[in-house]
Amino acid sequence: MEGDQTPRRASNSDARRNARARAADKFFSAPRDEAWRARYRAKDSKLAPRRLVQQKLDQKKAASERARAWNKAHAEQVRETQRRWREANADRVRAYGRASYAHRREQVAERGKADRDRNPEKYRQRHREWLSRNPGYSTEYGRKYRQDPDRYARMLESNRNAKRLAKRLATLGLPPRRITRSTAADRRANERAAVEFFTSDESRERQVEYNVFHTALAAAVADDGAKLWAEVREKERRRSVQGLPPVDPDEQFFAQAVDAVLEQHGDFALTSTDVRRAITSVREVEARRLRDDQQRTLQRELVAYVRSNVSRLSREAQMENRALVIAGKSEQPIGLVAHRIAVEKIRERLSLDRLPAPVIEKTILAVHERHPALFDPPHKVGSEEQGSAAVRASFPTPPTSRRASPINAAGRVPRQSGAQSEVER
Known part of the structure; x- marks a missing residue:
């Protein structure tokens, strides 16, 4: 009926639902609360010491902050108090300092080194x-x-x-031996620079580029040296014609070489210090190469000249020794004197500007020691042919020029008529 406000009677299902709800509330409320209270009491008993410790730490921190603030506000009074205490307890201060230094020796040393470097x-x-x-x-x-x-x-x-x-x-x-003394600060600075050089990516890339530039510059100087020197001489001639002051030919030569490298390989991300270092290194390498070439040329020419003039050099060496005796000096080995005379004979036609006197003397000794029996007494006298035969005998025949010779039963090479022997060849 429309508008009927009669309350609905509870059904059996509603009663059962309400009964279950009441039973559940009774089951879960009391035991659960008791269990939670028991668990909290157990946890609280474990956390109590921790809370006590934390409380003491907080109190100590607050006291430290109050003391720090008071000391900052009364700095002069604090310094005066500390000074009086140190004067009254000098022994304790020294003992404390020694103990602190013994405990922190390495840290103190590192701090001192850092301050000295700064x-x-x-x-x-x-x-x-x-x-x-x-x-x-x-x-x-x-x-x-x-x-x-x-x-x-x-x-x-x-x-x-x-x-x-x-x-x-x-x-x-x-x-001479060069000894460069460096301080400990310099050694530490060098060590830091070395660590940065070998560990930094930028340094490694820069070193790779420097190596490429150095190799290209050395190749240009070695391969195109004659062409570059011709250009340097031509530029010097033009400067003299124009009335300009002369420049260092060596510097001009390496400037031409650097221009040639840059033209061939393009620009390099190098500083002027790197370029100067590469030039200095290549200059030393080139000077060493020229010195070695001149030394080899001197050795080769000296050997050839001595082989061709053994008798004459022997006579001149004997005359030189007689002059030494007359002058009251001791005689020298004939072979050594002969080689020195030979060097003086061939010096005019050789370029020896890169060879100092000790290197020339060393070359003379090396050539003389290769043929110790060349100027022995049996070879001092005799005809020119005997001297030439002795010279040829003192030098081994190259393997390519040797020919197989038959050997007789006595183990000797038979001498053929009308043909030269191995020594004479």
């Missing part, structure tokens, strides 16, 4: 001031050092060895 002039000034305050320290230290006989003997032996080495290098025509 301010090198400050420490140099300190050193100068200390030396001015202690003028006789170095002298006294050296005197005490030499009082130890073993130390003094080692120092004298080291000086003698250094002098022997310098004399031996000068005799061999080698440059």
